[in-house]
Every structure is written in structure tokens, then in C-alpha cells.
Amino acid sequence: xxxxxxxxxxxxxxxxxxxxxxxxxxxxxxxxxxxxxxxxxxxxxxxxxxxxxxxxxxxxxxxxxxxxxxxxxxxxxxxxxxxxxxxxxxxxxxxxxxxxxxxxxxxxxxxxxxxxxxxxxxxxxxxxxxxxxxxxxxxxxxxxxxxxxxxxxxxxxxxxxxxxxxxxxxxxxxxxxxxxxxxxxxxxxxxxxxxxxxxxxxxxxxxxxxxxxxxxxxxxxxxxxxxxxxxxxxxxxxxxxxxxxxxxxxxxxxxxxxxxxxxxxxxxxxxxxxxxxxxxxxxxxxxxxxxxxxxxxxxxxxxxxxxxxxxxxxxxxxxxxxxxxxxxxxxxxxxxxxxxxxxxxxxxxxxxxxxxxxxxxxxxxxxxxxxxxxxxxxxxxxxxxxxxxxxxxxxx
Numbered sequence: 258x259x260x261x262x263x264x265x266x267x268x269x270x271x272x273x274x275x276x277x278x279x280x281x282x283x284x285x286x287x288x289x290x291x292x293x294x295x296x297x298x299x300x301x302x303x304x305x306x307x308x309x310x311x312x313x314x315x316x317x318x319x320x321x322x323x324x325x326x327x328x329x330x331x332x333x334x335x336x337x338x339x340x341x342x343x344x345x346x347x348x349x350x351x352x353x354x355x356x357x358x359x360x361x362x363x364x365x366x367x368x369x370x371x372x373x374x375x376x377x378x379x380x381x382x383x384x385x386x387x388x389x390x391x392x393x394x395x396x397x398x399x400x401x402x403x404x405x406x407x408x409x410x411x412x413x414x415x416x417x418x419x420x421x422x423x424x425x426x427x428x429x430x431x432x433x434x435x436x437x438x439x440x441x442x443x444x445x446x447x448x449x450x451x452x453x454x455x456x457x458x459x460x461x462x463x464x465x466x467x468x469x470x471x472x473x474x475x476x477x478x479x480x481x482x483x484x485x486x487x488x489x490x491x492x493x494x495x496x497x498x499x500x501x502x503x504x505x506x507x508x509x510x511x512x513x514x515x516x517x518x519x520x521x522x523x524x525x526x527x528x529x530x531x532x533x534x535x536x537x538x539x540x541x542x543x544x545x546x547x548x549x550x551x552x553x554x555x556x557x558x559x560x561x562x563x564x565x566x567x568x569x570x571x572x573x574x575x576x577x578x579x580x581x582x583x584x585x586x587x588x589x590x591x592x593x594x595x596x597x598x599x600x601x602x603x604x605x606x607x608x609x610x611x612x613x614x615x616x617x618x619x620x621x622x623x624x625x626x627x628x629x630x631x632x633x634x635x636x637x638x639x640x641x642x643x644x645x646x647x648x649x650x651x652x653x
Contacts, residue, residue: 258529258616259286259449260514263478263604269469270451270511271368274309276318277466278513279364280456283323285449286515290526292358294324297517299351300331302362303340303608306392308369319362322458338573339537339634339642341514341611346535346644348518357523364513365606367393393509399638402542406637407495407506409545410576414500416544417582421500425489427577428505428601435598436481443597447616450476480508481602505577510604514612521649530619530630530646534560537642546579548641549633550586556631556643567593568627571614573634574599583635596621610634615646622648 261282264270270278279302287294300320304312311318316331325331336343341363348359370393377388398405404412414424438444452474456464468475484504492502521528536555540548549572557564570593574580580599584591597617600610614632622630628651633643 258514258516258612258619259289260447260609260613260616261451261512262448262475263480263510263512263606264475265479265604266368266509266511268479268511269472269475270366272469273366273466273511274369275304275364275366275513276309276311276315277456277464278366278511279304279315279319279362279515280322280464281451281466282364282449282513282515283319283360283362286517287323287360290517292517292525295326297325297358297360298329299356299359300325300329301334301344301347301359302331302364303334303344304364305335305337305340305607306366306370308366308371315364320360321461322456322464323360324458325360327460336537336640336642337637338575338605338607339611339636339640340608341614342535342632342634342642342644344612345516345518345532345615349532349535352518352520357520359518360515361518361612362513362515363609363612365608366511367509367606368511399542399545401638404543406545407501407576409543410501410578411496411499412543413546413582414578417585419500419578419581424500424505424577424581425486427581428489429484429486431574431595431598431601432481432484434596435602436483438597439478439481444478446620447613448477450474478603480510480604481598500578501576505601507575507600508602508604510606512604512606512609514609514616516612516615528649529623530615531649533645533647535642535644537640540639540641542639545637545639546575546635547582547586548635548639549643550583550641552641552643553587553631553633556645560645562629567629567631568625569596569618569621569630570594571599571618571630571632573605573610573614574601575605575635577601579635615644619646619648622646623650626652
């Protein structure tokens with residue numbers, strides 16, 4: 258598994274198509290696994306926003322420009338914030354159906370989310386409203402629940418009695434732990450640098466990655482930064498009287514991640530993790546952030562494991578109130594949860610996040626000689642997803 262750096266909205270990756278970010282990550286994971294692209298027999302890729310005019314072809318173009326044979330099909334996967342986890346689940350299903358190597362790529366350019374209109378194909382009427390809106394902003398609103406994503410976290414804060422100070426304290430923990438991990442070089446193994454380069458393959462028109470003037474390489478996440486409780490407390494809540502602010506919600510970033518999924522018997526290098534099981538559930542749209550709790554509960558029921566047997570958990574930090582509500586609902590040992598920080602500090606490039614969660618989790622299990630881990634995410638519209646992995650090198 259591998260990922261690009263997560264870079265803030267409007268930053269050094271802002272002009273790059275998610276297809277090109279995905280190609281960069283896909284090529285890197287194949288190189289890291291010393292796997293021949295010709296051995297890949299399925300490509301799964303996901304990206305939420307229509308962030309380029311060739312967005313329809315994202316999975317296909319990622320596969321082709323990674324050198325995968327033209328005869329190999331590609332499939333788009335979409336489960337919003339759970340897309341990265343869904344990529345791995347579907348890869349596992351394909352292995353059961355006879356596939357031998359599946360390339361999974363999640364890529365997201367939040368910066369290139371369009372300013373869009375859906376009502377003007379037939380033109381503009383005199384005096385009628387002009388329907389152009391910010392897709393990135395409008396997509397955060399769920400008309401079924403009549404509330405935006407921050408509002409769903411506020412609903413959980415009220416339901417679980419979470420005060421602003423408690424929510425800010427979790428955000429501070431995320432920032433401090435992610436920054437410490439970054440300074441110590443803990444994320445370096447996950448990240449492949451993005452450089453200006455041509456992306457060419459025989460039989461296709463050339464593509465390429467261009468970086469801003471004066472930038473030759475992007476090699477680390479841009480959002481982790483020093484902060485303190487006082488600075489977080491000064492931030493104004495998104496909704497009047499609420500607990501969620503820009504400082505305790507996930508950072509908006511661009512980035513891509515990739516994984517190569519294969520049968521254990523076909524591994525040519527020691528595998529990082531064994532995928533055991535995945536679950537997805539539905540929850541009320543207005544409480545969408547609680548989704549990981551029932552997804553994890555179902556995962557434990559189906560696997561026969563107990564929560565205390567799970568050594569580490571990575572739950573996407575869409576909002577601090579959301580992840581705290583999940584922890585409270587499950588009575589989690591938070592010392593096992595997001596030990597190197599989470600999306601509040603690192604960012605949440607929607608389709609790529611699940612792959613990062615699993616990668617971070619797998620490395621923790623490997624480095625600590627731990628056995629089981631769960632990665633989970635809430636999903637806009639009212640869903641939750643969880644994935645169980647095992648350290649194949651665990652020694653009791």
C-alpha cells in the first residue's frame with residue numbers, strides 16, 4: 258500500500274487531476290510490491306467529485322497508465338467516505354471469484370470540485386435564478402435529513418452529551434499525535450513523493466503532472482501543525498451554539514492512495530496485512546456519523562471476535578463529535594484508537610481515506626507485533642463501514 262501526501266485545499270496538488278494522482282499512487286504501489294502490471298487482472302478505482310472532464314474514465318485511465326494490459330477491465334467504486342474500504346472489500350470478493358491480483362486506487366481532488374449548474378442545459382430565461390453553485394460546499398448537505406454533515410455531528414453531540422471542551426480536546430489530541438508522528442518520520446513509509454513528470458504508456462496519449470512554480474517535489478502532509486487548546490477554543494462554531502469548528506473537523510485535502518490485493522499464496526513479497534472481513538450498515542441520515550458503531554458491532558458478531566481482542570482501531574475523524582460518539586457507543590478503549598492522529602489533523606480526501614486508514618492500521622499491527630485491527634468510517638447519507646485485518650506475521 259502507498260499514498261501521496263495529503264495536501265491542503267488550494268495547495269501544491271490543487272491543479273492536478275485525480276486521475277494523475279491515482280496513476281502516481283498506482284504505479285508506486287506496483288513498484289513497491291515488485292509486481293508486474295501485466296499480472297494485474299482487475300482494476301478498481303474510486304473518486305467522488307467530477308474533478309476533470311475525463312472523470313468518467315478515471316478507473317480505466319488509472320489502469321492503462323499504470324501499465325495494466327488493455328484487456329484488463331476497470332470498475333468505478335463509490336461509497337462516499339467509505340470508498341477506500343469498499344475498494345478492498347470488492348477486491349477480496351474478486352479474489353474469491355478467481356482474480357489473482359487486483360489494483361485498488363482511491364484519488365480525490367477536493368480543490369478541483371467544480372462550480373456547477375444542473376438546470377441550464379436548455380439555456381437561461383430572462384430574470385430566472387442562475388443555478389451555479391459550489392459543488393464541494395453543496396455536496397455536504399443531505400436533503401433527506403435536511404441537515405449538512407456538520408449538523409449530523411451536532412446531533413450526535415447533543416445525543417451523547419459532548420461539550421465543546423471535550424470535542425476540542427479530541428481535536429488537540431489528533432493534531433498533536435499526527436504532528437509528533439510526522440516529525441518522527443512515522444508516515445514516511447506510507448508516502449510516495451509527487452514530482453513533476455510525464456505519464457506515458459504505449460498506445461495512449463501522454464499525460465503528466467505539473468507542480469506550481471518553484472515547487473519541485475511534494476513529500477509530506479501539509480495540514481499537521483502546532484496548536485493548543487486556547488487556539489482551538491477561539492474558533493467560531495459552524496452552527497451557532499454548536500461544538501463543531503474548522504479546527505475540530507476533518508481537513509479538506511487532495512491526495513491519492515493505492516493497494517495491491519492478491520491471494521496470500523501468490524504473494525512474492527511479505528504481505529502487509531490479511532483482509533478478513535468487511536461490513537456495511539445503514540443508519541439514520543441525520544445521525545450518519547454513528548455509522549462505524551453498528552458496522553463494527555456487526556463485524557465482531559460475524560467474525561466471532563470480542564472488542565477486547567482488537568488491538569488497534571482507525572476510525573475516520575469526519576468530525577470530533579462524531580468519532581467521540583462512536584467511541585462512547587462502543588465503550589472503546591481510546592488508547593487503541595487513532596494513535597497517530599486522524600483526519601482532523603491529516604485530512605480526508607474522500608475516496609482515498611479508507612486506504613490510508615487500513616495502511617496506517619496494518620503498519621501499527623506489524624510494528625507492534627499485534628494481531629487484529631479494525632478500520633471504519635461513517636458515510637454521508639447514513640451508512641457506516643468497517644473492515645477487519647490481521648497481521649500475517651503475528652507471533653503469539
